[in-house]
Amino acid sequence: MFNYRFGASLLALALGAAAPVVRAEAPRLEFDISPRHLAIFEVATMGDRYFAVGERGVLLSSTRSHPDQWQSQRLPEPQSLIGLAFGLNGHGVAVGQGGVILSTTNGGHTWTSIDVQAHTRGDPFMDVAHLGGNRFLAIGAFGLAMGSSDGGLSWQPVSISEDYFDRHLYAIVKAGNDWLLIGESGSFFTSNDAGVNWTQRQSPYAGSFFGGTATPDGALLLYGMRGQVWRSEDQGLTWKRSSTDTQVAFNAHGIGPQNQLYLFGNGGQVLISKNDGRSFEPAQRSGVPGDITAATRLNGKWLIGSTAGVRLWQAREE
């Protein structure tokens, strides 16, 4: 047996800070990209159009009427795009590896790269959210956080914590009227003023969370590595672990038509809870290849993004 500790982020920070920022070379050869043959990190909706972002700066788009017909497009940055969010009037933001931010003002037809390298120094973004109005918040590795108040056109550093904070931030989600910021090693922040001020909260678990949500009944739910799912009925004061009977990581969630709570995880795992997230059962039908990164409802099915592409999936339980 072997057993060793590895402070991944610490090591990377120590060594990474010294490394110069390398701008990736733009691809020169155009080729068709199949929705099944690239890693997808996020899916998002803009009106009647569906978008998925993935590795090497690929953006896929489809429509509600033809959700299985994806058009591929290479954005101006060849970095893997991890987060995607749309706001009002066709504004949208994609963020990703190498600390890149791209913005659109025409509903995703054309994208412009915003240079924020002076601040990110190549550290990757992990998520971006539309906080309302023209405001966006992008978060990432080593406590990286930047905000925009002009629909994604210009970006400024944002301070999440008054104390020194260098943990990876993985997700920003809206839970009821609050916003949650979730990250590495139990990092957990809430905001009740739409992301202007953040309060660091006590996490029930020392490991990392990758996502969270408000349940249909109004409880808070956090989920992450090793099958960890925690539920709080008092706005995060006390927590109770939900049973999952699995040890894979969960990365995305969704609410089904009968208020079932869905969790989507690595190895194509899908869990379903019919008791508002107190306990989860594996979905009868699996069969989504790869580690699931994102899920959203589309025409009564799930549109699922994973490291093995984007596809429609329907639970047998529905």
Add this chain to the structure above:
Amino acid sequence: MKTTKNPHTFTRIFAQAVLRHCRLLLTIMVLITLILGYSASKLRVEAGFMKMIPLSHEYMTTFLDYRGEFVGANRIMVSLRNENGTVFDKEFLASLKQATEEVFYLTGVERSSVTSLFTPNARYSEVVEEGFTGGNLIEADYSGTEQELRDIRERTLKSNWVGRIVSNDLQSAMVVATLQEINPETNEQIDLQAIGNALEEIRSELETDDITVNIIGFSKAIGDIANGARGVLVFFAVAVLIIAVMLFWYTRSKRLTTLTLITAAVPVVWLLGLLPILGLTLDPMSILVPFLIFAIAVSHAVQMCNAWKLDVLNGANIRHAAEDSLSDLLVPSVVALTANVLGFLVIAFVDIEMVHELALTATLGVGVMILTNALMLPPMLSMTKMDEHALERLTSKGSHFWFWEKLSVLATTPKAYVPITCAIALTVFGAYQADKMHVGDLSDGVPELRDNARYNQDVRAVVSQYSVGIDVLQVIVEVEGGNMPCVQPSIMQQLEEFELFLRQQPGVASVNALPGFVKGVTQNYAETSPKWHVVPGNKAQVAQGVAFATRSGSTMMNADCDAMAMSVFLSDHKADTISDIVAAVKTFKTTYDNDQLTYRLAAGNVGVMAATNEAVTAANPWVNAALFVSVTLLCLAMFRSLKISLCIILPLALVTLLCNAFMSLLGIGLKVNTLPVIALGVGSGIDYGIYLFERMKHELDQGASVQKAFYEALKQRGTASAFTALTMTVSVATWYFSDLKFQADMGILLAFMFLVNLLGAILLLPAIAALLLRGRKSTLVRQSAAPKASSQTITSPNYREAHTNS
């Protein structure tokens, strides 16, 4: 005919000399045959991997440059399937353990490469809150308790071995091993066939009603091919029997049948005896050559016997008849055999050692046949006593001459247009169909073996149960720039682009390469968050992934990490699949080769296939051009007439075109095994034309009409030609039933070539002659008003006799 012969020509003098010393010659021949027969007993049938690849091809240069660094070319996989449950079963695991141990102790197996659930290199690791934990999938103290079986199942599911050494449905598990090139104990090349046979023994030990064993790997395939090649002897025997029966039916003489068979067998013995002396072995791929030599030798011996028989029937004495036959047939037979030699030689344009060996073996065989045919058969014939009884039976022959007479009308102008029109129609059809001919393999599985062969069934079983493919194209990416250049994010990102590009190509099942591995490691170090399933942007994190690959004994990069092997698993190895992916890689290479990175094709079994297909494609026009130019020159030298040469070459060209069309219709690809067939078919097909026209020319020179000349040629040579064509067709057609697919393919194609060549010679050749040689005819009309009348002007006893019979 004798009256027209100058008694002082070279052929006459040669024939006389041969017959004068016939006892001496026969003694020498018998001695040589005995010596070479002894030597032949030492001949080895041997296959070699390096012989089968075009070593000087660009791709193979890459392959050879990195052969030591990236293994994987020569792996074996022994998969056990539990038909009634999962692999986590005490009985099943006991069998798997036994299989692991037996593979481990096989001679030629690289011990450290052996991987199964039981080997210490099959580890699992998992992320826990404090970091990583891991261990062997099966602990050393495993005893088979229920709890242990549950633990093994859990660990296996957590590991990344599912799909690799445990099937996706958890019902099968396999032992994987890499073979060494050289046996370290003996310093000799490892014996692939011996390993193949040893694997078969493992199968017979372990296979039960509950456990199915599937074994795949190059050595197993070679073993099965070699075993199939042994079955060739049966086909050889069957073919000889068929030939013997047909010969007897044709000659009605035991003596002539025996003589023909002996004359045909001697060059085969000589050939097989010469190979060990020259330090050559017989490859399973060229094991058919001796049989072809036999068939060709029969064809020439039949011509000689036929000529001799006709002379004897016409009252010549036996010795004079033998002398005449040799004198008459020396030139056409040597020219025809030279054409055979050329047919074999031109395939050497394919730059693959095995093909060179095949060309050499076959050339050698035909070479010795020139000797034996001229120096052995006539002396033997001169000593053959024909009893009255046999002569009586023989005289009844010739009753079929009415058929040749009917056929000879094709050599008159209005009727000639019928075969010409058919030929033009066939040319159009052939050109259309041949255009669709493919290079390479058209089916999945190992192409040398039949689709339903056990090996190919095993391949399908393993490919369907596991995530591994067996058709791998490896692209080697060379990187310039300092120490361990691959850890630079900018380099790894370019490789990532290449990996993404490869995954998009049709026919690609998956890609296994360093960027993907680094992504997996990065994700694992980040507590398995898939948002870290990326090539990280800083050098330290990339280095972390590369270091992990090094520790796990990865073969995705070399030790200095300045060369990476990107393995592209293809869904099959059909010719189109291969050429598509190769073209795609070339496009990428053209765009992205730079000072730092060079993308090089190719290693892996598909790399070898791509190089082979390209070598065959490149050689094909040269083979055909060289073949036709040389046989045309040969015809010109012999007949000194362009028109006559055209009469012989045009039908051959049509047959070659039709053979290509036939291949495309049957789904047989142009490849190393089938390219020689066309060359061979042309080489042997020209026999008919040369033998027929040599006779026709004599008649034409004496002033006969084309029709008359053709009729006479048919009577004297046509019967023998038709007989040998049918004999060879029937005997090669029996290969259709061979276990080896390439043999079956060659059999069908050769049968087609032999038969259609004959049809070309007796149907199309006279028609073309009628059109091209019309000028001569008009001069003949002045001498003799009608063909019927002209035949009476000839006083040769041959013809008198023949006409009495007709």
